[in-house]
Amino acid sequence: MKPQALTKAFTLNALLLALLGCNSDSNNEDVNPVEPPTLSEQLVSQIEDSVEGGTEALLLPDPTDYESIPADPNNPITAEKVALGMMLFHETQVATAGVNGSTTNTWSCASCHHVAAGFKSGVVQGIGEGGSGFGVAGEARVLMPNFDGQSTDPTMKPDVQPFASPSILNTAYQEVMLWNGQFGNAEGGKVNSGLAENVLAPEGTPKFENLRGFAGLETQAVAGTKVHRMNTFDGSVLQNNAEYQMLFEAAFPEGSYDYLEEAGLAMAAYERTVLANEAPFQRWLAGDDAAMTDQEKRGALLFFGKANCVSCHAGPALSSNVGASSDEMFMALGFADLDTSDPHVTGIVTVNDSKGRGGFTGNPDDDFKFKVPQLYNLKDTNVFGHGGSFSSVRQVVMYKNAAVSQKRLSADVLDTRFVPLGLTDEEVDDLVAFIEEGLYDADLHRYVPTATPTGACFPVADEQSKLDLNCAD
Template sequence: MRKSYFFILVLVLMSCEKDEYVSLDSDTNQNDLKSYSNATVQDQKLLQRLDSVTDGIGVSFFILPDSDDFSNIPQDPLNPITAKKVELGKLLFHETATGGSPKVATKKATYSCSSCHHAAAGFSARLRQGLGESGVGFGTNGSGRIIDPSVPLDLVDIQPIRTPTILNVAYQDVMLWNGQFGGTGTNAGTEASWTNIPENFTGLQGVEVQAIKGQDAHRLLIDKDFVKDFDYKKLFNKAFPGVPKSERYSKENGALAIAAYERTVLPNQSPWQRWLKGDLTALTNKEKKGARVFFGKGKCFKCHTGPALNDKKFYALGMGDFDNSSQAIVLAGVNFDDVKKGRGGFTKKTKDEYKFKTPTLYNLVDNGFFGHGGTFTSVRDVVEYKINGVPQNAEVPVEQLARQFVNVQALTENQITNLTLFIENGLRDPNLDRYVPAAVNSGFCFPNNDPTSKVDLGCN
């Protein structure tokens, strides 16, 4: 591809700065360039930029696989992805009948994994703090979910930090903002901090560990009775044929199915992905210019790279926490000092304090709130914050702040606008509903099944 891009570069240098189309010579390698036969100057500039930041690899470095291309989706060797696992996991993830271990009896079967990770919010919650049990309503794209005022606050399942998306979790080997879930790779050497995470010692990766731990943390229940009562037995049999029946219908296997499904939830129909694969009309000229800022002067690619646009590392960007806002709820019993310190709260290492995992940027605009503490309400606000390099959180020591935060060149107003457009529109997959089942086996409403949500969601 590098030689092909060199040829394109020569053509560009011979053309003017207008967005006229570049015709390719008949002797050019058409197998490599057939998708770029109508490339404009803007396209060629972006191709050159991608070639530069990937040492000649180019567009393929950023392409996400198809969701059924299991062999090319990163997966846990202890949990190979199969079509039957994905089918089961897709249902379990959305099944409100899994809400079987509530603290308030009347809330049974009213919530699910998808209560805090639903397609309408880019598989996040569209709330500053996600609400599971004792959340009521859905509103527009999940933004109308509130705490049931009749329930004591200490009985509500509310997230202590903004709910991350499950998009592109296949490209993470550890989960949560502090990366505490996962027993391989990134977490090698952190074993002393696994006291309350025995699942890490099994060697499972973060996606799988979170799917197991999340069931207890969020009051879900997948067991033999659930499997029988809601007609999931055949699906478990097909998903785990090699597991003895005495062990097959379990929380752990339910989690492995959910994790397999989550790994396939990829925003591979976003305009950016379509452009990478050769549909040069998928991005507008302004979005292409924004992408050049992203991979150029804006230095976004320094952390947001690869197919998922995340580098699996942790950085201190000085963003605000929940405890400095009257709009946030900090529940009693939560060790908020550890929460605020991010990676350091988990590893107990000073060098990791106030560092949080690089998030993917796909469908970011659908999340509603941004930053680990949800202290931003627009993508542009985050972009400008990053460019300005002035921390929100005075508690973060200056020496902890990432050089990627304090060392960014000033951008013009147009560059900021174009960069924001690229993130909001170019990285937004408009068809995430393809990852949502038409119905779940229980027949219940989902992602929530409380009376108010049923009305909001139009369930019978």
């Protein structure tokens, strides 16, 4: 029985008893007492009270139901684009624009967003060029010798970012990308509309790609190929591999005029279909009452009730509602930045990096606000927060339960919802169970190719990674 039907059945039962003059004080031994609502009935009622549109509004579509997946109108999702994008996202042979010739063809987009870590990186700071090793879930990837970020030699500069790598999972549900939302300028978009062009698209920076007029995923994919030292132009594998040529012709039958843009559009179409729609909570929403355990249901009741997690984590991805404003998508909760004293972290965190959204927009009201992340498949990694300052879901829940900022920020800067939750130890256990297990899709490998057109190893292909992955190209 679907959650909506559970609510209706419970309500109709109570109404029928009332009409018959039955109540809990009746001395009529032939009348059965009203059964208390089940956990599922309580959860349906709680969701109906706290979520506009109720349980239906939280359902993720099937990944092949392209019409139901939020998309950029200038980049409609097609099966052909998705097929091409999945290959490009995992292809290490496009990594030929690096700073050091010895590292060529050793990284891909999936190096920092791979399935083994729930499409995050598996380490606090993702590494593209300059990385070695993988381990089981990316946890063993480290910088190569001399790629320590300290050298002034430009050929030894690793490809790292001043933030932890966010997941691509369920990203179709947010209009702009990156922790500060700097990518995204689609027609009709709300989040970055009104920003001056010199803020939105300064020439000579990756943000200049915002002038293409696409949404966040599309813009990030275009900008990211250049930022992460990949070659999509003449002479790349995209022009020289027959299978890639066929995939491009199928995805863009009008003919390729801009391989960089079209590669980005294809990867964005693929990313939009990477949805955790088989998680227990999603199956429960679809009508499988046994999909979640009682503990997970109690945790969900807290999520949508007492803990009020839903006030920040909304929509099907539990990130933001489609059409969310900037104020609804970015919040200051005092999470710490990357710890540059950590030997696993290289580079610096600038003042603007630390300010998050405010560092991008220049608006002091946006200072220290970061994008609300999606919550599915978190247990695939031990890196949480834009600065990787937490190592477990439990730590994040305990942090929000105590509401004591990691950063030294004044109370007027922190979000008004950042207040102690008053959860007991048992309630923390239940909430963690819901997030870790109820929101866990165990089959994300359906979004990974068995091989790319080149046959190369992926998501990384340096010699140590090949050993870790048992891969030989």
